[in-house]
Amino acid sequence: MGADTIAAVATPPGVGGVGILRLSGPGIPEMAAEIIGRLPEPRHATFVRFRAADGDFIDEGIALFFPAPASFTGEHVLELQGHGGPVVMDLLLRRCLELGARLARPGEFSERAFLNGKLDLAQAEAIADLIEGSTALAVRLAGRSLQGVFSLRINALIARLIEFRVYVEATLDFPEEEIDFLADSTVLDDLKALIDSTREILVEAHHGQVIREGLAVVIAGSPNVGKSSLLNRLSGDETAIVTDIPGTTRDLLKIDVQVDGLPIRIVDTAGMRDSHDPVEQEGVRRARDAVHRADLVLWVYDANQGPDEATPASFPPDVPVTRIRNKIDLLGEEPRMTDLPGGPEIALSVRDDQGVDLLRAHLRERAGLTASTEGAFLARRRHVDALTRGQTHLETARANLVGTLGPELVAEELQLAQQAFGEITGQFSSDDLLGRIFSSFCIGK
Numbered sequence: 001m002g003a004d005t006i007a008a009v010a011t012p013p014g015v016g017g018v019g020i021l022r023l024s025g026p027g028i029p030e031m032a033a034e035i036i037g038r039l040p041e042p043r044h045a046t047f048v049r050f051r052a053a054d055g056d057f058i059d060e061g062i063a064l065f066f067p068a069p070a071s072f073t074g075e076h077v078l079e080l081q082g083h084g085g086p087v088v089m090d091l092l093l094r095r096c097l098e099l100g101a102r103l104a105r106p107g108e109f110s111e112r113a114f115l116n117g118k119l120d121l122a123q124a125e126a127i128a129d130l131i132e133g134s135t136a137l138a139v140r141l142a143g144r145s146l147q148g149v150f151s152l153r154i155n156a157l158i159a160r161l162i163e164f165r166v167y168v169e170a171t172l173d174f175p176e177e178e179i180d181f182l183a184d185s186t187v188l189d190d191l192k193a194l195i196d197s198t199r200e201i202l203v204e205a206h207h208g209q210v211i212r213e214g215l216a217v218v219i220a221g222s223p224n225v226g227k228s229s230l231l232n233r234l235s236g237d238e239t240a241i242v243t244d245i246p247g248t249t250r251d252l253l254k255i256d257v258q259v260d261g262l263p264i265r266i267v268d269t270a271g272m273r274d275s276h277d278p279v280e281q282e283g284v285r286r287a288r289d290a291v292h293r294a295d296l297v298l299w300v301y302d303a304n305q306g307p308d309e310a311t312p313a314s315f316p317p318d319v320p321v322t323r324i325r326n327k328i329d330l331l332g333e334e335p336r337m338t339d340l341p342g343g344p345e346i347a348l349s350v351r352d353d354q355g356v357d358l359l360r361a362h363l364r365e366r367a368g369l370t371a372s373t374e375g376a377f378l379a380r381r382r383h384v385d386a387l388t389r390g391q392t393h394l395e396t397a398r399a400n401l402v403g404t405l406g407p408e409l410v411a412e413e414l415q416l417a418q419q420a421f422g423e424i425t426g427q428f429s430s431d432d433l434l435g436r437i438f439s440s441f442c443i444g445k
């Protein structure tokens with residue numbers, strides 16, 4: 001890293017008013033001397049001519065030089081801002097390659113910024129999320145992450161964890177004081193507080209992930225209860241086939257909708273029942289599979305028939321279930337939302353569009369959107385996974401602390417927890433992980 005100078009067109013491909021070619025690396029002063037005739041004054045937009053090897057005019061434009069280390073990447077950065085034609089940009093790029101620059105890999109500018117300590121990993125990811133954000137809310141929260149809101153929370157958590165580890169490790173070094181350590185109730189309190197803080201960040205990170213990726217909502221239930229009708233109602237389109245024949249839907253039907261800026265991926269599934277038809281059996285198998293991957297299951301039942309509690313009881317315990325009491329028009333009931341022991345229930349009529357607004361509000365709430373988004377940040381599944389792993393290690397540490405296993409195992413779990421949290425900001429990261437993250441960025445970023 002750092003030895004070679006990389007180049008890429010930073011503006012999108014195609015025709016535009018202005019196109020920017022960006023370079024980063026130590027070869028910039030020599031390259032600038034060749035193309036522009038001199039190195040522009042640092043951080044001053046300078047009007048210049050870009051010239052070919054034989055002195056021919058390629059384009060005129062603005063040159064911008066950021067000397068190392070005060071640049072985006074921490075290395076020398078030079079921008080050649082020319083006219084945004086694909087051929088012009090290509091000529092400029094070729095000129096740089098001719099002078100020894102190398103074509104940048106996707107995300108390589110950001111990767112260098114990370115490796116030079118200009119950004120941590122979560123911030124670098126936030127840049128990509130800012131660029132690719134599909135809603136105004138996602139972009140706003142990506143901006144918060146870019147400014148370090150999420151990283152600060154993680155770093156504060158790690159700092160507390162380190163403090164706690166120092167204490168635990170000290171008792172390892174002075175085993176004769178072990179008894180005191182275990183008897184010390186503030187140790188347990190400290191660890192519990194740490195676990196609570198992790199849980200809080202985890203909940204917020206999960207909200208951030210939902211805003212980035214959308215809430216995965218799976219509509220499930222017995223045949224003919226109105227699942228496909230509900231999908232059509234939420235999408236405002238006749239996407240799914242609706243008939244009064246039970247067993248109409250067999251494939252999973254996935255559509256993306258937005259509810260007040262919240263992206264939601266809705267999956268309609270085959271009605272769950274025992275069947276001898278192999279096609280229907282496969283449909284039911286896929287429906288169960290989808291339920292396992294859901295952020296929220298809408299368990300639909302026919303108000304006329306009452307709920308069949310056995311099926312939702314067989315769902316994974318960590319998947320939240322909201323019961324939908326559909327077809328209340330047949331009983332003349334009013335739409336309402338109730339909190340039942342098994343989870344919330346919404347009574348509605350898809351056919352008459354009564355109470356569907358209650359469901360929309362409920363979806364927003366599940367995504368954390370009714371809470372103020374003040375202080376919220378965007379996050380990725382990777383972050384949520386790391387927090388969950390760290391949380392598990394802290395829980396195991398606590399179990400060992402309460403048990404009789406002694407501080408060695410506690411210390412080890414704490415170290416693993418720290419490692420998991422550190423993966424978020426890139427304090428601990430493998431080349432493999434970095435490669436995966438940065439290669440998904442666009443070229444020139």
Ligand SMILES: Nc1nc2c(c(=O)[nH]1)N(C=O)[C@@H](CNc1ccc(C(=O)N[C@@H](CCC(=O)O)C(=O)O)cc1)CN2
Pocket residue numbers: 020066069070071072079118
């Ligand atoms: N023309 C242009 N616009 C752009 C970028 C760019 O590279 N070029 N960016 C590229 O993503 C973004 C801006 N990001 C940047 C981040 C840091 C620095 C920079 O020079 N940092 C120095 C100095 C900081 C300061 O003066 O406060 C540093 O961190 O030391 C520049 C751009 C969006 N707009």
Ligand SMILES: Nc1nc2c(ncn2[C@@H]2O[C@H](COP(=O)(O)OP(=O)(O)OP(=O)(O)O)[C@@H](O)[C@H]2O)c(=O)[nH]1
Pocket residue numbers: 222223224225226227228229230241242243244245246247248249250269270271272326327328329330348349350351352
């Ligand atoms: N009265 C009344 N009928 C409804 C309502 N919602 C759906 N239906 C009817 O119920 C029948 C079944 O609807 P679907 O949406 O196909 O039901 P499903 O749950 O997708 O059925 P499968 O795909 O077979 O599992 C259709 O005749 C719908 O018109 C409602 O709110 N009230």
Ligand SMILES: [Mg+2]
Pocket residue numbers: 227228229240241248249268269271
């Ligand atoms: Mg259906």
